[in-house]
Amino acid sequence: MSERNQPMREALRMALREEMSRDERVFVMGLEVGQWQGTHRVTRGLLEEFGARRVRDTPISEMAIAGAAVGAAMAGLRPVAEIMTINFAFLALDAIVNHAAKIHYMFGGQFTVPLVIRAATGWGNQATATHSHTPEPIFAHFPGLFVGCPSNATDAKGMLKAAIRDENPVLFTEFIALYSKPAPVPDDPDFVLPIGKADIKRAGKDVTIVTFGRGVEWSLNAAEALAKDGVQCEVVDMRWLRPLDIATVIASFKKTNRCVVVEECLPMYSFGSEIAAQIQEKAFDYMDAPVKRVSAMDVPLPYAAEIELMALPNTQKVIDAVKEVL
């Protein structure tokens, strides 16, 4: 077994290929996943390798993509459905929220829904208001559905494989901004990272930065810069918004007594709100400063590049937030 530097899209494709080879029931469907070779090129070559039975192009029918994935999963297949971008998952919200997340519970455990819905996520590049959502917290709101979001290629492979193998429905989001970024990816076909386990991406004793997805990059850059001033940040990559590994956050917080949450999401009713609430519930006596949140601004995203960037988090905003809690 070895590992090789691969962009995240290649790591995700490796996970899909390995799982499709391992288990005949695993199949891929979605818009442009086959002949077009995948909108984000994650599924490139899969149609040629696995054929049209297992790599299925669909009409522009998100409701049916998600809903049919639920049905196929209930009946015994292991669908990996691709929603081109998370923005279009709103059209599939009912199938995801009312069916994928509820069916196991509502029928007293008779049925399982072992599906994965993959969707590209993230703001930026002037995609404009309707195409610029980072709405993971909306999906993580609902019990019964796991929500995973990798921050690099290594994690992407291990997490996607875990999602495909799990008996629960998983919404799996992939930051467009990370697709081309390389990281070492093990070729071990059993490299699986456990669902619901956070990862400390950098150890430190002064401030805990809790984040996920693209926020990890900003946080690590900020930690690097702050280290020069002698501030040691611990960067916790949650990896999963549900199940939420709050124990890892609390353990880190008890050491640092200070926390900044970094997310690309909107600030209200969000990832940051949840982490902040749980810290004050579970570690109130350890708090030396209020939990500070770095989120996107509470506005829809505009088209014009100049003002779009103003609304988004970045490394500098993380650095400033850390300085505020020190």
Added chain:
Amino acid sequence: MATQTATLDREKLLDWYYQIVLIRHFENKCDELYREKRITGVYLHLYSGHEAVGVGALAALTLDDHVITAYRDHGIALARGMDPKVAMAEMMGKRTGSSGGKGGSMHLAQRDLNFWGGYAIVGGHLPLATGIALKVRYMEEDAVVLCFIGDGATNNGYFHEALNMSAVWDLPVVWLIENNLVGMGTRVEDSSGQPELSKRAIAYGMKNGGRIDGQNVIEVYHAVSDAVKYAKKRGPVLLEALTYRFRGHGVSDRSYDVRDDLVSELKVWQERDPILVLRSHLVEQFEGVESELEKRDQEAAAIVEAAVKFAEESPAPTFEDLIANVYVGRRYDE
């Protein structure tokens, strides 16, 4: 009398010719500017090849009528009468753009033209058309809603629900499918159980306006005019115009650079370029019209150049613009 009609028609047709070449120049310029990174972003879907559909259909409306479309909206905006300067400024995300630089290429709109906008969620604008038509009926106005629909957009729930409701309430909507044979990379035959899309009308008990030649502006004009009359009096009509996109799905789609089958298909359609179709009609009908055509063509090119200059010299939006319009009459953080 006969000569008078001919003169009138000549002017009208020349005006359509102007609009079509204006759109083509505008789109070619957008493509060029994108490659030079003077227009930025990820989404820019050109209307080249479709021009006769937009121009012919909009010629059948008055300014009291209503227009709504998807993200491939530059041509519709211009044919409806949006100033190319304002459209180009929006492409460049400038304050002087139609949406103040906040909407971009996919979200052109102009309230005073009853142009209700381009929408980027496939199918999302269809129920809005139903709702606008509801207002027309509700207030007993004499107007129609023209809703452009991509072939790919006929396959999500928005299409079904919006068309059915318009039929149940006999609303004045002309549903006009621009069937360019493909949505991104998926062919109509691979995405629609019934690939003759106008036949969907039958399922809704709606008037089927049939399939028309979307490369021929005159045919589009007549078909949409008939549909408008019917829709105002009786209820919705579904029409399907066959057309072709000449530049790929969006400016980042390079499949025409690498796929020979697509290149041959494009060549066949380019023989039926809406500019050529109208030009040969005009040349046949009106002796000596060539110099007139040449003049319109140059005029259009100059207008587009002026639009680029205007857009580039316009100011970018500011922080105040970023936070404006989140709510009506209230700050974003109040």
